[in-house]
Amino acid sequence: MTTKLQILGPYTPEHEGPFCTREKTLVEILSKKDRNGKILGYVGDRNGLTEWEGNGQFDPTRMSDTQYDLMNAREVPVAREFWVNEFKRADGHIGVSHAHETELKAINERHELENWNWTRTIHVREVLPGDGE
Structure with a gap:
């Protein structure tokens, strides 16, 4: 059996994980709150850290939803x-x-x-x- 990520909704700090982007790319969170109040983590297999606002939005202006916004997720089984x-x-x-x-x-x-x-x-x-x- 394999699994895929199902989005549960926008990021909330209470959620224990897993997390993903709106595109359903897995996100490994390193810090839910750095010194500047930002969330830090790795998106997929990228080596560089990504930064989100404290509410999980990628756009620091908070003007629009983006494909990179942080989402709460869960793993669900997928039949092969x-x-x-x-x-x-x-x-x-x-x-x-x-x-x-x-x-x-x-x-x-x-x-x-x-x-x-x-x-x-x-x-x-x-x-x-x-x-x-």
Whole structure:
């Protein structure tokens, strides 16, 4: 199971995390209040620190909402979906390829590896707790 961020609403200091931008990019907060009353943190995999106003707004004029504003978030599960190729190995056993993000990528692999004794392409969808009840 994988997860994604769901925005709960604008930044509040009481929220323990996780945090993200309006674009749903993960934010690692280092300080909720520096000496100037600013919030400091890293956005995504960037190396430079980003600074927000104490209310989580990126725009220091507080005139408009931006895509960089700080938001309260939570992680929610996301069902995975992928395709694998099944084939018969030389010893007679069944094997499967690695997972492919799309059916087209699985089909391309099947055509690239013609020495495989391809059996079928299998579409896999993960079922999360509570699904299909």
